[in-house]
Amino acid sequence: LRPTLRWIGRRWERQVGKQGLSTRDFSHEPSCVCYLSEFLQDRHREAGLAFALSKVIYGGVDVSRFFEPLPKSQAEGAPLRVLYAGQLTPDRGFQTILEAFGQLSGAERERMTLTVAGVGQVDFLERMQAKAVDLKLADRIVWLGKVPHERIPEIYKRHDLFVFSSTRPEGLGFVSIEALLAGCAVVTTGSGGAMSIAIAAELPLFPKDDSLALSRLLARLAANRQEVLNIAVRGQAVAVRMFGFERMIGEWMRVFEDLVRLHPAPRSGILEPGLSAPGGKHRGR
Numbered sequence: 001l002r003p004t005l006r007w008i009g010r011r012w013e014r015q016v017g018k019q020g021l022s023t024r025d026f027s028h029e030p031s032c033v034c035y036l037s038e039f040l041q042d043r044h045r046e047a048g049l050a051f052a053l054s055k056v057i058y059g060g061v062d063v064s065r066f067f068e069p070l071p072k073s074q075a076e077g078a079p080l081r082v083l084y085a086g087q088l089t090p091d092r093g094f095q096t097i098l099e100a101f102g103q104l105s106g107a108e109r110e111r112m113t114l115t116v117a118g119v120g121q122v123d124f125l126e127r128m129q130a131k132a133v134d135l136k137l138a139d140r141i142v143w144l145g146k147v148p149h150e151r152i153p154e155i156y157k158r159h160d161l162f163v164f165s166s167t168r169p170e171g172l173g174f175v176s177i178e179a180l181l182a183g184c185a186v187v188t189t190g191s192g193g194a195m196s197i198a199i200a201a202e203l204p205l206f207p208k209d210d211s212l213a214l215s216r217l218l219a220r221l222a223a224n225r226q227e228v229l230n231i232a233v234r235g236q237a238v239a240v241r242m243f244g245f246e247r248m249i250g251e252w253m254r255v256f257e258d259l260v261r262l263h264p265a266p267r268s269g270i271l272e273p274g275l276s277a278p279g280g281k282h283r284g285r
Contacts, residue, residue: 002122031259034252036172037193043169055255058196059172060248063240066181068157070233080112080222083159083184085152086166086175088120088128093165093189098128099211100218102135109140111222117144117155156182160228161221164188167208173197180239185231187217201238203231 032053035041041056074081086092094116101114114137119125132141147155156162162179166189173194176186180201189208190198198205204221206213221228241247 006121031263032255034255037196039169039193039195040171057248057251057255058243059174059177060245061174061177061181061239061243063181063244063246066153066156066178067236067240068181068183070183070236071229072157072160072183074160079110080161080218080225080228081159082112082114082161082163082218083117083155083179084114084163084165085117085147085155085179088116088118088125090121090124091166091168092120093167093208094128095131096165096209096211096214097163098131098135098137100214101137101140102131103212103215104219108219108222109137112218113140113142115142115144115155115159117147117152119146152178153182156184159184160232161218162186163214164194165214166191166194168192170194176203177239177243180232180235180243183232183236185221185228186235187214187221187231197238197243200242201231201235203235 030051032055033044033051034055034057035044036057036059038056041054044050084094084097088094097114101109104112129143132138144155156179159179162176162184164173164176164179164186166173168191170192173188173192176188176194176197179186180197186197186201187204187206188194188198190203190205191208197203204217206217
């Protein structure tokens, strides 16, 4: 059934791309609308969805689960351990990473390895693996396939540099946050909301689909491990301060508290349907 389902899915995507998704008016005006990133906030405004009160609350990651103290231990002269983790689809930009490795000189390739964690479109994965052979990269790449979620922190912690190559309009880009917490330096396209992370942590940027720019960036970092460490230290500090789960919950609680002050509960003693009044009886409105 997979070919049929893929065909149906692609046809639906083409239709949505031409016509958009059907929507309807809000049944009520929200008191406050919260977004994962400035990118999503701006995108809604551009679509005509402006609200009296809106706020950006960055999504949060469990710091304790991913955090790895820096600097990481590694043998002197060991290659730069580069990681890609995520879905293997064209809009995630993995082909750009592969082409960038292919443009490195022989000496530059010897300075780094690439680990690929994730699955995706079968035909795309097969093309990428065949391309890696054509580019004579087989001995520099480790294909992990699908990695159980509980092993993801361990994978991040074993690497030095994470490449976020997405070209899609990301809501935020949680994998970059996870990688930063685990002590990886991150280079990124900053696509969509991922730009919020890139700006906050001053991450190196490379243009979408630009394998030459990425190749030069990788070669520079492989030759300057102190720069890699500086990016990782700066990025980890920002991830802990701005993108932790506890920080996110705290901001949500402050939003709720502000809304309660702006819209105090009625003092008539009449409760919303389904809520218990003192003494255990229900009173409706």
